[in-house]
Amino acid sequence: MKAVLSLGSNMGDRAAHLATARQMIAAEYPVIAVSSIYETVPVGVDDQPSFLNQVVVVEADDADVLLAAAHRAESARGRLRNRRWGPRTLDVDVVTVDAIQSSSPRLTLPHPRAHERAFVLVPWLEVDPDAELPGRGQVAALLRGLDRSVVRRWGR
Secondary structure: OEEEEEEEEOOOOHHHHHHHHHHHHHHHOOEEEEOOOEEEOOOOOOOOOOEEEEEEEEEOOOHHHHHHHHHHHHHHOOOOOOOOOOOOOOEEEEEEEOOOOEEOOOOEEOOOOHHHOHHHHHHHHHHOOOOEEOOOEEHHHHHHOOOHHHEEEOOO
């Protein structure tokens, strides 16, 4: 099964946090695609630094095990969960796992706000032009209703 992960960081060495997440994920899952890195404005809480965001597509057959791997990567980079939508060293969200739709207390699939987040959809569309968010439709169509100006390809 194909799974989409969204990586984000806005504290410390943002690029290093993303690189560590990619390496940790690749050590456990076959990587299908990795998007470019994008710099984005924060969502939800404005008084914080800009984020670097990226999408990684992997082969995974168990969403809960994938979520545990995401949490291990976050912990390895010192992630603290003390402010919702606040600054973070690393955030790894499981966006989709194939067409699974689930609303378990541990993991909602697809990610409940992915359809309204250009910082997820822009890099995802880059690596999969035919991508579809289960229950919401084509990623390209979802992006037409969003402000893409808040997402810029990042280069050092």
